[in-house]
Every structure is written in C-alpha cells, then in structure tokens.
Amino acid sequence: MAEHAKRLGMEVSIAVSHAVQMARAEAIAAYPITPQTHIVEHLSSLVANGDLEAEFINVESEHSALSACVGTSAAGARTFTATSSQGLALMHEILFIASALRLPIVMAVANRALSGPLSIWNDHSDIMAARDIGWIQVFVENGQEAFDHTVMAFKMAENSQVLIPTMVNMDGFILTHVVEALEIPEQALIDRFLPPYVPRHQLDPKRPMTMGAFAMPEIYLEVKMKHQVTLMNSYDRILAIWEEWGRLTGRHYQPVERFRTEGAKILLLTMGCLGEVAAVAVEELREQGLPVGLLSLRLWRPFPFAALREAVNGAELVIVCDRALSLGGGAPPVLAEVRSAFYSLASRPAMLGYIIGLGGRDVSPEDFKEIVARAQKENPEAPSQEFFLYGVRG
Amino acid sequence: MDKFGVAQSQKYDVYASRLLPREEYFTSGHRSCQGCGEALAVRWVCKALGKEAVIAHATGCMEIVSSGLPQTAWMHPWLHVAFENTAAVASGIEAGFKILSRKGKWPGRLPKVVAMGGDGGTSDIGLQALSGAMERGHNFTYICWDNEAYMNTGIQRSSSTPYGAMTTTSPPGKRSIGQATWKKNMVAIAVAHGVPYVATASPSYVFDLYFKIKKAIETPGPAYVHVLCVCPTGWRSATDLTVRLGRLAVETAVFPLYEVVNGKYRLTVEVPKIRPVKDYFRLQGRFRHLREPEINFIQRQVTSQYELLLKKCEAAYPEFPVISHTEESQEGA
Ligand SMILES: Cc1ncc(C[n+]2csc(CCOP(=O)(O)OP(=O)(O)O)c2C)c(N)n1
Ligand code: SF4
Ligand SMILES: [Mg+2]
Numbered sequence: 106m107a108e109h110a111k112r113l114g115m116e117v118s119i120a121v122s123h124a125v126q127m128a129r130a131e132a133i134a135a136y137p138i139t140p141q142t143h144i145v146e147h148l149s150s151l152v153a154n155g156d157l158e159a160e161f162i163n164v165e166s167e168h169s170a171l172s173a174c175v176g177t178s179a180a181g182a183r184t185f186t187a188t189s190s191q192g193l194a195l196m197h198e199i200l201f202i203a204s205a206l207r208l209p210i211v212m213a214v215a216n217r218a219l220s221g222p223l224s225i226w227n228d229h230s231d232i233m234a235a236r237d238i239g240w241i242q243v244f245v246e247n248g249q250e251a252f253d254h255t256v257m258a259f260k261m262a263e264n265s266q267v268l269i270p271t272m273v274n275m276d277g278f279i280l281t282h283v284v285e286a287l288e289i290p291e292q293a294l295i296d297r298f299l300p301p302y303v304p305r306h307q308l309d310p311k312r313p314m315t316m317g318a319f320a321m322p323e324i325y326l327e328v329k330m331k332h333q334v335t336l337m338n339s340y341d342r343i344l345a346i347w348e349e350w351g352r353l354t355g356r357h358y359q360p361v362e363r364f365r366t367e368g369a370k371i372l373l374l375t376m377g378c379l380g381e382v383a384a385v386a387v388e389e390l391r392e393q394g395l396p397v398g399l400l401s402l403r404l405w406r407p408f409p410f411a412a413l414r415e416a417v418n419g420a421e422l423v424i425v426c427d428r429a430l431s432l433g434g435g436a437p438p439v440l441a442e443v444r445s446a447f448y449s450l451a452s453r454p455a456m457l458g459y460i461i462g463l464g465g466r467d468v469s470p471e472d473f474k475e476i477v478a479r480a481q482k483e484n485p486e487a488p489s490q491e492f493f494l495y496g497v498r499g
Numbered sequence: 500m501d502k503f504g505v506a507q508s509q510k511y512d513v514y515a516s517r518l519l520p521r522e523e524y525f526t527s528g529h530r531s532c533q534g535c536g537e538a539l540a541v542r543w544v545c546k547a548l549g550k551e552a553v554i555a556h557a558t559g560c561m562e563i564v565s566s567g568l569p570q571t572a573w574m575h576p577w578l579h580v581a582f583e584n585t586a587a588v589a590s591g592i593e594a595g596f597k598i599l600s601r602k603g604k605w606p607g608r609l610p611k612v613v614a615m616g617g618d619g620g621t622s623d624i625g626l627q628a629l630s631g632a633m634e635r636g637h638n639f640t641y642i643c644w645d646n647e648a649y650m651n652t653g654i655q656r657s658s659s660t661p662y663g664a665m666t667t668t669s670p671p672g673k674r675s676i677g678q679a680t681w682k683k684n685m686v687a688i689a690v691a692h693g694v695p696y697v698a699t700a701s702p703s704y705v706f707d708l709y710f711k712i713k714k715a716i717e718t719p720g721p722a723y724v725h726v727l728c729v730c731p732t733g734w735r736s737a738t739d740l741t742v743r744l745g746r747l748a749v750e751t752a753v754f755p756l757y758e759v760v761n762g763k764y765r766l767t768v769e770v771p772k773i774r775p776v777k778d779y780f781r782l783q784g785r786f787r788h789l790r791e792p793e794i795n796f797i798q799r800q801v802t803s804q805y806e807l808l809l810k811k812c813e814a815a816y817p818e819f820p821v822i823s824h825t826e827e828s829q830e831g832a
Pocket of ligand 2: 535
C-alpha cells in the first residue's frame with residue numbers, strides 16, 4: 106500500500122468518478138445510459154458541489170456527447186466521457202474522427218450487450234463493434250483496476266508521443282455496480298503522476314489552425330498509416346506509464362496478465378472481470394492436478410502481439426472465451442485476433458473458442474471447469490464446431 | 500483593423516463600404532463553383548466575426564471547397580468534425596474555453612464561438628444537436644448557409660428546399676410537382692427555443708448581413724442567423740446573377756430580411772413594392788417546370804406568409820403583386 110493511501114469501500118462507478126475528479130478533468134459531456142449512469146451522476150454532483158472544477162455539458166445524445174468532447178478537447182481542456190452499448194453505437198461515427206483528430210479524450214465504457222433484443226446486461230458486443238476506431242482500449246477486472254486505469258488513461262492519451270483517445274472498458278453491473286474495497290491514493294501523488302494538461306494543438310486565434318480537413322486519395326493513406334504507426338508505438342509509452350504507476354502505488358499491470366501459467370498446458374483466455382471467476386476455476390483444477398492457467402487480456406488496442414506470444418509459450422491448448430458474437434462470421438472477435446497473432450508461427454498452440462456470458466447470462470467457476478472439460482474432449486485439429494456458444498439451449 | 504468596435508456596430512448602418520474590414524479571413528484559392536453565393540456569404544461573415552473567433556463547421560460545400568489537406572482557406576481557428584454535430588462541437592468549444600478561463604489557463608478575452616452548417620446540416624440531420632445547444636444556452640452563434648438543398652452531394656432536396664423546386668431527389672414528373680413540401684421555418688424553431696438573437700440575412704445585402712453577425716456574436720447566449728445563399732449550380736442559374744437573385748428573393752418577399760431580438764420581430768429591409776415571385780423564378784432552372792397555376796399558388800402562399808410576418812413585425816403593408824384569378828393549381832385547391 107502506497108504511503109498515505111486510503112482504503113475505502115465504494116461502488117466501482119463511484120470509484121471511477123473519483124478517479125476522474127482526482128485526475129482533475131476539466132470538461133465532461135455525457136448522456137445517461139444504464140449501466141454507465143452512476144459514473145456520470147456522481148460526476149455531476151461533484152461538479153455541482155464545486156468538488157471538481159469542470160464544465161459538465163448535459164448533452165441531448167451520445168452523438169453530441171462525443172462531439173462536444175471533441176470541442177472541449179480541441180479547445181484545450183482535459184476531457185472525459187462515459188457511455189455504454191447503444192450510446193457507444195450512437196457515437197460510432199465520431200469515435201473514428203476523435204482519434205483521427207488525435208484528441209486525448211478519456212472514456213469509460215460500462216460494457217453492455219447491443220440491442221436487439223434490447224438488453225441492459227453485460228457482455229462485450231458494444232466494444233467489439235467499435236474495436237477498429239483507432240483508440241487505445243484497456244479492460245479492467247475489478248474496482249481497483251477501474252480506478253487506476255481511469256487515472257492512467259489520461260496520462261496515456263495525453264502523452265505528446267501518443268495523443269490518442271483512450272477507453273477504459275469495465276463490465277456493466279457485474280463490475281460497475283458492485284461495492285469493493287479499494288485504495289485511493291493521495292491527491293498529491295496523482296498530481297505528481299499526472300501534471301496539468303498542456304495541449305499541443307489547440308483552437309486559438311493567436312495560432313489559427315485548420316482541424317478536420319478532408320483528404321484526397323493521394324494523402325488519406327498516409328494519414329491512416331501515421332495513425333496506425335502511432336497507435337502501435339504507443340505500446341512502449343503505455344507500459345512505461347503503467348510501470349511508473351506501479352512504482353508509486355505498488356500495483357503493477359501487464360498487457361497480458363498471467364495467473365498460474367507456470368507449466369500450464371491448457372490456458373483459458375478472458376477479458377474483463379470474468380477473469381476473476383475463471384481464476385477460481387483454475388485454482389480448483391490445479392488442485393485436481395490439471396495443468397491449467399489463465400491469461401487475462403488487459404490491453405486490447407494496441408494489441409499486445411509479442412506479450413501474448415510470450416505468455417502462451419509452452420501451452421498446447423488455448424481456450425479463448427469471447428463475450429461477443431460475430432454474426433454470420435466464423436471466429437468471434439478475440440479468438441480471431443488471438444489466432445492471427447499465432448498463425449504465422451511455426452509452432453503454435455491449438456485454439457478453441459467459447460462464447461460465454463452474452464447479454465448478462467451468468468458465468469460461474471463451474472462453467473469454466475465445464476468448458477475446460479469439454480475442450481479436452483475436442484480434437485483441436487478438427488473441432489466439432491468453428492466456435493461454441495456455451496450454455497445455449499435448444 | 501475592424502473599425503467597428505464591439506458595442507459600436509449598430510451605429511454604422513449607413514452605406515460606407517470603405518469602413519468594412521479589408522482583411523480576408525476566408526481566402527481566395529478555395530474551390531467553390533463560379534458565382535457561389537455561399538462562398539460570398541462566408542467571406543462577409545468572417546469579416547464581421549473579426550479575428551477573435553473560432554469556427555466549427557459542418558460537412559457540406561463550404562467545408563469541402565475550403566479544406567483539402569494540406570491546404571486551407573480559413574484564417575480563423577477552424578474545426579470540422581462531421582455533418583450533423585456542429586452545434587454540439589461548438590458547445591464543447593465554448594465550454595472548453597469557459598473552464599480554461601475559469602482556471603486561469605486562458606489569458607485575456609475569450610474568442611467568439613461560431614458554428615456554421617448548410618441547410619441540410621442545420622434543418623435536417625443537425626437539428627437535434629442544434630436544438631440541444633440552443634436549449635442549453637451556450638454562448639455561441641450558429642450560422643446556417645441555406646442554399647436550399649444538399650448541394651455537396653449533388654442537389655438533393657432538404658427540408659429547406661422551397662415548394663415546387665426541382666432537385667435530384669424531388670424531380671418533377673407525371674406525379675410530382677418537384678419539392679412537395681413547404682420550406683421548414685428554422686427561424687421560428689430558433690425563436691421557439693428562446694434564443695435571444697435570431698435573424699435572416701443575405702450576402703446580397705452585405706451591410707444588413709454584416710451588422711446582424713456583429714449583433715449575433717455580441718449577444719450573450721445563443722444566436723442563430725439564417726443566410727440565404729444563391730447556388731448557381733443547384734439552382735440552375737447564371738453565375739453572374741447570384742447577387743441579383745439574392746436581392747430578388749428579398750424583393751419578392753420569398754426570403755424577407757428580419758431579426759428577432761428577445762422574441763420581438765423587426766423587418767430590417769423594407770420593400771415598398773413587392774415584386775411577383777415569377778420575376779425570381781424566371782431566372783432559375785429549378786422552377787422552370789412550374790406552370791402559371793402553380794406559380795399563382797406559390798404567390799398566394801408567399802404573400803400570406805409575408806403578411807403574417809409583417810404583423811409580427813408591426814410593419815406597414817407594402818404594395819403586393821396582383822394575382823390573376825383565371826387559374827388555380829390543383830395542388831393549391
Ligand atoms: C451522416 C452523414 N450522412 C450523409 C452525409 C453525406 N453528406 C455530406 S454533405 C451532405 C449535404 C450537405 O448539404 P447542406 O448541409 O445543405 O450543405 P451544402 O453542401 O448544400 O452547402 C450530405 C448529404 C454525411 N457526410 N454524413
Ligand atoms: S454547389 Fe452551390 S453552394 Fe456548392 S460550391 Fe457550388 S455554387 Fe457553391
Ligand atoms: Mg445546402
């Protein structure tokens with residue numbers, strides 16, 4: 106525990122809004138959607154009470170929320186927003202533009218299923234439909250991580266070598282609405298870690314600048330290439346920032362987190378807070394003598410190819426657990442990405458894909474044990490199905 | 500230097516073109532069509548804004564002709580994001596400046612925040628964002644370039660296209676007169692939001708336009724200025740008639756020039772003798788298919804709408820054109 110840090114029990118949504126407060130965000134534009142609501146409700150009360158010196162714009166839609174964030178960020182203010190599901194989908198058009206404009210907006214996404222049928226419950230279909238938007242995308246597993254990564258997201262996004270908006274994904278309800286004990290560092294520590302935002306580009310009549318010009322075919326590709334290269338290169342900066350946070354707080358983060366992977370022949374791979382559920386199953390299976398381990402993918406964009414290959418090293422089977430479906434396609438999003446990371450390698454583990462917890466369907470440690478049992482019965486060279494919709498009836 | 504001090508602007512309502520700023524903020528070299536009324540309007544509006552302004556612009560002709568990477572025609576700080584969200588972007592810019600100023604991070608006076616968009620970007624796809632920004636009361640000025648269709652994408656109809664006009668998606672035919680709906684009244688919509696300064700304007704009346712923009716940016720809170728912009732390409736009109744057509748729109752009462760200050764209407768350009776709409780239509784290919792009865796129907800509508808406006812403005816009645824009673828259109832019946 107870092108010096109002078111306070112250990113408090115609080116709802117994770119509230120912890121996220123405290124992180125935004127302690128990061129001294131200057132502008133927030135957001136529109137309510139379950140299960141993101143507690144984050145923005147708490148932020149508006151912090152602003153209303155003068156506990157956070159910021160402009161809170163009560164926009165009339167998520168499309169306008171992100172559009173207003175583009176405006177506040179281009180004006181030079183440290184900017185935060187939060188959304189979920191339909192809201193993220195409504196922002197879709199502007200997600201790409203915000204990152205192409207290289208504006209360091211930070212967004213919390215309380216992950217939730219996409220309609221239809223309408224569902225307010227948790228899965229990752231919202232973010233997976235937005236994975237190619239050119240943002241840095243992080244997943245967290247618990248309240249402490251939600252707090253820590255929200256603070257760190259500002260520093261990542263605003264790094265002058267990065268300048269890419271950053272998204273912190275946290276599972277709706279099953280993470281956002283639980284009360285957890287977490288450690289809140291001193292404001293002074295956060296101020297040292299995250300100095301005030303000094304924009305590199307800003308709308309200013311003293312230095313007029315055209316932002317958002319269009320591109321003819323002769324230049325579009327180069328602009329896109331630059332974005333891709335910068336996003337991939339942000340990897341080292343992100344790791345450096347996580348390391349610095351680790352030194353200050355004693356909490357260390359990796360792009361691919363490992364649990365009981367020593368000597369593991371079978372690896373479960375999850376994203377988000379089901380990792381903690383899977384860990385319980387892994388523990389029990391290990392006790393039964395099964396060489397099972399767990400990987401939790403924290404950094405989704407830029408995708409940590411090297412770290413993943415290293416983490417998988419030695420395993421014979423990777424069971425990728427997706428929380429989204431690629432309708433009409435083959436592999437679901439995470440499986441597809443993980444597979445492509447290994448396809449070109451001479452020796453690679455077998456991979457099986459299980460889709461779990463769609464639309465809030467409960468997933469327990471027993472389910473992970475069952476998945477491992479079923480996976481062992483499959484012939485990984487020729488699985489009976491392209492992927493498995495675990496727990497589906499009929 | 501802009502010779503009109505901020506609070507002084509209303510004093511200069513005499514014709515004195517040399518007093519207008521010589522600075523060009525919307526520079527030559529952009530790629531608008533010959534005779535483009537929007538480009539003309541942008542040029543004068545930017546002069547009226549002066550240097551201390553920041554512009555958010557919607558996708559549309561004026562964005563496309565002016566900002567191809569790596570060039571720009573804009574001397575103001577300028578931000579284009581998308582088609583339908585300009586008012587939201589501007590509200591963000593305004594809020595951003597406000598907090599920077601409050602935290603002492605923006606020395607000196609804050610620049611004026613201005614949003615600009617075409618009639619499609621304003622009255623159709625951008626209406627929600629505009630409504631939100633007006634309702635929230637941001638201190639910004641929204642300027643609509645109304646060339647009465649989606650010109651950038653090839654002259655498709657918008658809700659601002661006038662009744663009877665031919666566009667590529669409101670073509671006249673055996674079962675179609677052309678645009679079948681009446682022009683959406685954006686001014687009334689802005690007034691209904693309680694916007695303290697709302698006006699119509701035209702680059703054919705430069706001084707009227709200039710001072711309205713000055714008043715709009717001086718107004719604390721939101722302001723809305725609706726500028727009719729002749730588009731020779733979309734209206735199928737001769738490129739040297741742009742200014743003339745803009746004047747005819749006013750002289751025929753098709754597009755009256757007025758302002759609404761805190762809900763109070765005032766006609767800013769009075770026309771003693773209203774000309775018949777056909778004088779205006781005759782010069783535009785988009786109305787060429789209209790026959791006498793249809794034109795008479797439109798004439799009646801224009802006259803009655805203008806009368807309503809005059810009542811709101813408590814203005815004297817001018818001389819109206821006489822309509823022949825021989826024929827009435829079916830549509831008008
Ligand atoms: C969401 C979205 N839908 C459609 C378009 C295509 N689009 C670009 S500009 C435009 C029309 C612009 O019309 P208007 O706002 O009247 O401006 P003008 O070009 O006439 O000045 C359209 C339909 C777009 N860019 N974005
Ligand atoms: S199409 Fe019309 S509005 Fe667009 S640039 Fe040409 S003349 Fe101007
Ligand atoms: Mg138009």
